Amino acid sequence: MNLITTIVAIAVALSMVLALVSFWLPQITPDPEKLSPYECGFDPLGSARLPFSLRFFLVAILFLLFDLEIALLLPLPWGDQLSSPLVTFLWAASVLTLLTIGLIYEWVQGGLEWAE
Known part of the structure; x- marks a missing residue:
């Protein structure tokens, strides 16, 4: 029973640490250049979204x-x-x-x- 308690405690502690670290990390907002579609180094010729039949x-x-x-x-x-x-x-x-x-x-x- 002691082993199971230890494993559960480690899992809970690790989950809490990872959740807290994710809140402390800065949120990176990409610039419009990174959000634009990329086609082999050229600007896109048309819409990247084609209608699907x-x-x-x-x-x-x-x-x-x-x-x-x-x-x-x-x-x-x-x-x-x-x-x-x-x-x-x-x-x-x-x-x-x-x-x-x-x-x-x-x-x-x-x-x-x-x-x-």
């Missing part, structure tokens, strides 16, 4: 959803070793049906159209 985000989310659902089918080859392979077949068929319904829904809603 929401289509990329939607395609990435769709990929993640379908990829994770397809990962549910990976244990299928070992399903034939079960006592009832029919249960494995029904489970796989239901997952594939849900994937197909999701794909059809996204297609109908226009989520797979790149340009309108």
Whole structure:
């Protein structure tokens, strides 16, 4: 018990010392030159912030959803070793049906159209 108390006391003391030191250190405010964007030694030609197309985000989310659902089918080859392979077949068929319904829904809603 004495060892645990010592470790906790050292941790608390070290945390307090680090917190106090961070308040005593001066706050450095960078000048506008350091806040400006830097492009290979030249002044930037335009805005560094480019608009991000929401289509990329939607395609990435769709990929993640379908990829994770397809990962549910990976244990299928070992399903034939079960006592009832029919249960494995029904489970796989239901997952594939849900994937197909999701794909059809996204297609109908226009989520797979790149340009309108």
